Amino acid sequence: MATQAKRAPYAPQLRAENYTSREFARAENEHLWGKVWLVAGRVEELKNVGDFLTFNVATESIVVALGKDGLVAYHNVCPHRGRRLADGCGRASQFRCKYHGWTFNLDGKNVLVQDRDDWEGALDDERIDLWPVRVDTWGGFIWISMDMEGESLTEYLETIPEYLDPFELEEMRFRWKVELHLPVNWKVALEAFMEGYHVAATHPQLIKVAGNDYTQSFAQGKHANFGYWKDVQPLGTSSPRLAGNVYADAREGVIEFFRQIEEDLNAIQTDRDFEAAKKIMDVLPPDADAMTAMVTAIELGRQAAADDGTSYPEKLTFEAMAKAGSDWHIFPNCVTLPYFDGALWYRARPDSRDPENPDKCVFEIWSLKRYGPGKEPQVETRVITDPVNESVGLILDQDIANMAQVQAGMKSSRFQYARPNPVQEVEVINFHRTLERYVLGQARG
Amino acid sequence: MPRLVFVEHDGTVLEVDAREGESVMRAAQAAGVAGILGECGGCMSCLTCHCYVAPADMDKMPPPQAMERELLSAIVDVRENSRLSCQIVATADLEGARFDLPEWQG
Structure with a gap:
């Protein structure tokens, strides 16, 4: 009491x-x-490998997907010219930018730059993978945090699991x-x-x-x-x-x-x-x-x-x-x-x-x-x-x-x-x- | 007119007479093969015409180019015999070739 x-x-x-x-x-x-850690959705929304959802907050957009080894989350933006990659929710085995076709696998890695030879190798040192976001679950909710150095979800939730588990x-x-x-x-x-x-x-x-x-x-x-x-x-x-x-x-x-x-x-x-x-x-x-x-x-x-x-x-x-x-x-x-x-x-x-x-x-x-x-x-x-x-x-x-x-x-x-x-x-x-x-x-x- | 064999994920078999010179994706679409979507029309921007070529039929067609290989690597249920059917041209050599379709496209 x-x-x-x-x-x-x-x-x-x-x-x-x-x-x-x-x-x-x-x-x-x-x-x-x-x-902070934020609720991006419910675990039940992503049932199959490739299922994804997007979560927009303030000026940020995050895409969360079910990869082969569990949940993955990225900033929802193409590093090429900044187009948002995914819209709403759905199922896809890769993130492919609708603007110029740059393609990223579910690990966030860039697997295709159209006409890559135009850079004559200079792209090798450039950042062209998706920016990762931390993702975890508690209570059947998908939680994300954009702070890569911040506290864990467990630390963030403090006494909540003790009371609500x-x-x-x-x-x-x-x-x-x-x-x-x-x-x-x-x-x-x-x-x-x-x-x-x-x-x-x-x-x-x-x-x-x-x-x-x-x-x-x-x-x-x-x-x-x-x-x-x-x-x-x-x-x-x-x-x-x-x-x-x-x-x-x-x-x-x-x-x-x-x-x-x-x-x-x-x-x-x-x-x-x-x-x-x-x-x-x-x-x-x-x-x-x-x-x-x-x-x-x-x-x-x-x-x-x-x-x-x-x-x-x-x-x-x-x-x-x-x-x-x-x-x-x-x-x-x-x-x-x-x-x-x-x-x-x-x-x-x-x-x-x-x-x-x-x-x-x-x-x-x-x-x-x-x-x-x-x-x-x-x-x-x-x-x-x-x-x-x-x-x-x-x-x-x-x-x-x-x-x-x-x-x-x-x-x-x-x-x-x-x-x-x-x-x-x-x-x-x-x-x-x-x-x-x-x-x-x-x-x- | 090579006869191509498509096997849907549920086991349904469709035999299709393809016109020489058209892509396997277009032949499948024209015949109403449900497991091939081909939303982008064949320019490798949608990755929804993914199929598995029967291993015995692999040498009936040229291997994939670099761009197709890279895109295939980004498909979750990719296998060694995966191809984008929009990049395979129907020729007389393809007579009897079998294409199995994945559970889902994307």
Whole structure:
């Protein structure tokens, strides 16, 4: 269980320019993205030798492929005249520049320069191979780092594997993928999911059945987490902010919680969990207490997973889940909310078509789920450029509706800095402290 | 008109009468051989007409030029008998030659 060291009362501040200034965005592009490990995709996206994907961030483009001996990654640029080599994703046994045909094998080595004799041997001393990028995996994600001398992925992740390995994210597969093009800074989009302090005001329907919505949050080195550790109440009960319990029958509250998550979010808990939870009406008496109702629903979910050819992760005990908390920020640009049967994963980036614009980002939402062998669906990314008129479900719509209002509001002449909650919004606070160390060379304030 | 034998990756056999002087890639395309794509038309910029020449038929045709050899080395499932079919010209000598097609082109 997490505990918070006592400290003198303080009111943290976050500079508005971090979100709104073009200069800061340019400094991020120069000092941040090339120095950190980043999620480039999922291991499941590259199944056969020659399968590749591209990952664009700020002004950089990286191509990752499955070579004969495992994953390889390169800067996605032809050393000849600078054309990008690969586009999107696909399968190819070599990278061949569409401009003049220079060709590179999956080891990044140049194997063909058209009319090479024209250089009369002078090319032998020139760099004509692809520039390598470091690549590694954790949690079923492909991670890349452009910093060839930097720390390893394991060092970079710090305590994250200790807390999140029990969730076996590598055993999950895509349930659905959304890519939103938003008129906000990439951090505004990500931070909508980095604290639980907003839930009562932004998602009022949820606090009728989500237990105690009060959160605590903690820095974990560069990364951070939040959870529901104080005056814990079972799922299905009403927030103490409300007078009394909305559902007199605890079973109905639990089912309503799983219904909202399934119908209004479609992630973290799964359709299988919702169907299983409904069975508590049959197996428990009407006067069952809230804790029994929640635990029984979870155990029915575990059984449903087994019946479907999969399982809940063996090492993911209730203790391990309580230790991890509900939500992790993985510096700089990912957030995850993992559960027994599924997980949500968010990834935010500046829009690489206009990389110095602080008011634009590409924001992805990935719903992951454990599937029985061969039962995972073929998933296409749904690209949304008009989130006002295209829904991604009630809960995410409510979050997204805040984003453009935040980006616009922060430009007010009176708004010089944000005033985050020192207990519940430590993920956001720690994010900017760490970010400023990379971008400005030191943490301010 | 030499008769060429194409064997798709799934084992399907297609016998094709090729016009002398055209490339093996074009003969295969005209006959609807699925395992030969030949997207670039034969100028060695797409590498999607890769095939395996039956070892017994290798000496029925001239060996690959330097550029073709270098490009072949960049194909993941390359073998000793790999060729780009766009660089093989159909001649009377090719009568009965067999071309096996890889699982995928790229």
